């Protein structure tokens with residue numbers, strides 16, 4: 001059992017910013033890294049829109065720098081995964097991981113969101129063999145190939161444009177006949193000669209050759225009902241994200257989509273527990289906005305700990321079971 005002032009769950013941009021601010025407030029936060037140091041940003045090849053890096057910076061390098069900066073002020077990073085939390089009895093909160101049980105005066109949840117899956121046959125089996133959820137990570141492997149992109153939002157459209165840097169041709173498959181993406185992106189998209197669109201259609205199955213590599217997909221037109229097997233060398237899926245919130249079920253209030261509900265100070269439904277980044281933000285989803293949210297959550301946690309200092313100290317003095 002380890003007693004901490006602040007436990008930060010997740011090590012993406014929001015978690016890194018929260019670690020930096022709480023570390024500089026002398027709170028020696030512990031960051032539970034999760035399955036990817038730096039979160040989704042760390043699997044982004046090039047980040048060109050994070051202020052301060054005029055030449056751009058690779059995702060892994062940016063996240064390593066953020067970690068080093070937080071460590072400089074005393075943040076502790078643990079290569080571990082949270083398995084269970086108990087926020088029901090108030091502070092100190094219990095955070096269980098594979099290797100440790102933490103008792104934390106306050107918790108900052110920055111566990112992010114993962115790419116949504118289509119849930120069709122061949123999808124999971126094809127990951128790493130032609131199915132991808134990250135153009136910036138995997139586009140390079142599709143040089144000269146003909147690929148599909150699924151979705152009609154900003155992500156699908158911007159990634160489709162990006163993928164034309166590598167692919168011979170990109171076919172976007174969308175379930176409706178209009179795109180959800182912004183107007184400026186759509187203009188660049190429709191002007192790109194390497195892109196074509198199949199409207200009103202969904203993938204029903206991703207097919208693979210004997211070696212397991214993606215070589216076709218079964219595509220259904222929702223208006224006509226027609227089903228076609230269409231050859232393709234890759235399928236990139238951008239249909240939104242699912243927040244990594246099941247572990248907080250019955251612990252924190254969430255909206256219908258599973259995003260943790262916070263107020264303008266990043267306070268959750270449990271006093272002393274804060275949330276920042278893509279676990280509570282389904283709109284902006286940028287490294288820069290997550291950093292801002294993580295900073296806000298950390299400042300709220302710092303104020304809350306200050307305001308409750310006496311109460312927390314008296315709780316510390318109480319004997320616990322096992323003492």
Ligand code: NAP
Pocket residue numbers: 118150151152153154155156158175176179180202238239240241282283284285
């Ligand atoms: P999104 O806006 O929710 O779009 C998801 C797309 O996937 C929609 O077109 C949706 O179709 C489609 N879709 C959802 N479930 C599907 C399914 N099961 N089968 C087939 N298609 C499915 O998600 P996003 O594009 O990831 O964007 C998320 C947020 O980040 C948005 O607020 C977006 O503006 C922002 N963002 C901004 C930028 C930027 O450059 N400004 C870049 C990326 C993301 P329908 O249209 O029919 O619902």
